[in-house]
Amino acid sequence: MVEGVLRKYGQFLPVSSSTPMITLGEGDTPLVKSTRLGNELGCDELYFKLEGCNPTGSFKDRGMVVAVAKALEAGSKAIMCASTGNTSASAAAYGGRFNISTIVLVPKGEIASGKLAQAMAYGAKILAVNGSFDHALSLVRTFTNNHPITLVNSVNPNRIEGQKTAGFEIVDSLGDAPDYVFIPVGNAGNITAYTKGFVEYHALGFSSKTPKMMGFQAEGAAPIVLGHPVSNPKTVASAIRIGNPASWESALAARDQSGGVIDTVSDEQILAAYSLLASREGIFCEPASAAAFAGLVKLRQLGLGLANQRVVCIITGTGLKDPDLAARSVQSEIIEIEPDIREVEAALMTPTKHSRREDG
Ligand code: AN7
Numbered sequence: 001m002v003e004g005v006l007r008k009y010g011q012f013l014p015v016s017s018s019t020p021m022i023t024l025g026e027g028d029t030p031l032v033k034s035t036r037l038g039n040e041l042g043c044d045e046l047y048f049k050l051e052g053c054n055p056t057g058s059f060k061d062r063g064m065v066v067a068v069a070k071a072l073e074a075g076s077k078a079i080m081c082a083s084t085g086n087t088s089a090s091a092a093a094y095g096g097r098f099n100i101s102t103i104v105l106v107p108k109g110e111i112a113s114g115k116l117a118q119a120m121a122y123g124a125k126i127l128a129v130n131g132s133f134d135h136a137l138s139l140v141r142t143f144t145n146n147h148p149i150t151l152v153n154s155v156n157p158n159r160i161e162g163q164k165t166a167g168f169e170i171v172d173s174l175g176d177a178p179d180y181v182f183i184p185v186g187n188a189g190n191i192t193a194y195t196k197g198f199v200e201y202h203a204l205g206f207s208s209k210t211p212k213m214m215g216f217q218a219e220g221a222a223p224i225v226l227g228h229p230v231s232n233p234k235t236v237a238s239a240i241r242i243g244n245p246a247s248w249e250s251a252l253a254a255r256d257q258s259g260g261v262i263d264t265v266s267d268e269q270i271l272a273a274y275s276l277l278a279s280r281e282g283i284f285c286e287p288a289s290a291a292a293f294a295g296l297v298k299l300r301q302l303g304l305g306l307a308n309q310r311v312v313c314i315i316t317g318t319g320l321k322d323p324d325l326a327a328r329s330v331q332s333e334i335i336e337i338e339p340d341i342r343e344v345e346a347a348l349m350t351p352t353k354h355s356r357r358e359d360g
Contacts, residue, residue: 004024004027004065005165006019006022006065006069008165009168013162014161016073020073020098022068024055026054026055029166031047031050031169032048033045034047034281038311041297043311044308046312047310048313048315049170056090057114058086058317058321059314059316060087061093062165063154063159063189064090066159066161067158067162068098076148076149076150079094079150080143080150081151082104082105082139083111083133083153084107086115086317087154088119089119089321091152102122103124104126105140106129107136108128108131110132110238112238112239113322113323133241133242154190154193154247160189160247161193163194163197164197166194167201171201176208177202177211179211180211180311181211181213181214182214182293183213183216183292183316184240184288184314185217185251185262188245188248188251191215191262192247194314195250198210198211211258212259214260214299215260215262217262217263218233221243223243224248224251225262229244231243236267237290239286263295265291270288271290273290274287274329274330278326285315285319286317288317292315
């Protein structure tokens with residue numbers, strides 16, 4: 001039986017005797033060591049934290065379970081969020097399972113089809129906003145201020161509390177904190193949560209240090225790096241297409257207190273990382289998730305020393321959310337044949353130009 005985040009880490013969470021200890025099996029995700037890419041980068045210890053293995057396919061479930069438990073505890077009638085897709089999928093799943101109405105606002109036409117399908121299947125009320133995520137979040141903040149409905153975006157501190165458990169798990173798995181954590185940054189809740197987790201665990205003596213937090217935004221959606229909001233954020237990584245992050249200040253604090261950076265990666269670098277992770281490590285992730293590894297590649301090329309460093313890349317969501325993107329962006333040859341063994345022979349025995357790509 002899976003414990004879930006509330007039971008496993010309840011002593012570090014805002015759990016009271018009246019908090020329902022709900023779970024959908026979130027947390028306890030694999031931390032897998034790199035087999036190929038780490039060596040190529042000169043990094044002896046590179047790990048991937050596979051948050052796409054959570055029940056709705058992203059890290060959001062860790063925070064959502066706590067936010068929904070607290071909403072239920074408070075007797076709330078409904079939960080509501082704005083989302084680039086994963087938060088809405090997670091809210092809708094927990095809302096459906098624990099019988100609380102779920103309302104999600106998503107930027108119209110801008111979220112991956114798998115995420116929208118999830119929100120629909122789990123039974124959320126979906127409003128498609130003719131605008132960006134930032135517009136949607138602003139509407140949700142106003143609406144939940146005026147109605148007795150619980151806001152479950154990461155501006156809800158219970159979300160951050162739940163998500164910090166991923167940091168705990170990394171320390172529990174490695175026996176200490178790593179030297180570096182590479183992580184994508186959108187609304188900046190996750191980098192805030194990991195930092196909180198690492199700092200708390202360190203204060204309790206579970207680790208000898210805290211990691212440098214290395215956050216990456218997409219070039220066309222990089223408000224924190226630019227130092228001002230971006231009104232029309234653009235990137236192939238729809239999950240982090242966010243121009244005015246809610247947790248901006250705490251992301252800066254995470255960067256500065258940990259001695260890390262928040263930097264950009266281009267869509268080209270994101271898609272290269274996306275394809276490398278899948279073809280060289282067997283990790284099919286979202287483009288937003290690939291931004292973290294793209295950032296590692298970028299900083300390595302700029303001379304970041306990785307020898308004797310323990311590095312963890314957070315793989316925030318599964319690539320299955322956006323299958324169309326893979327088909328569009330990854331060059332892979334599909335050979336069509338008749339159901340005839342001679343055609344199989346012909347297809348496999350004739351050397352093809354790019355049957356094995358070496359450039360990633
Ligand atoms: C796969 O679902 O903001 O910096 O509304 O889905 O904590 O926002 C998703 C963000 C990274 C960025 N990777 O995390 C939403 C949403 C994936 C994501 C991020 C998101 P934050």
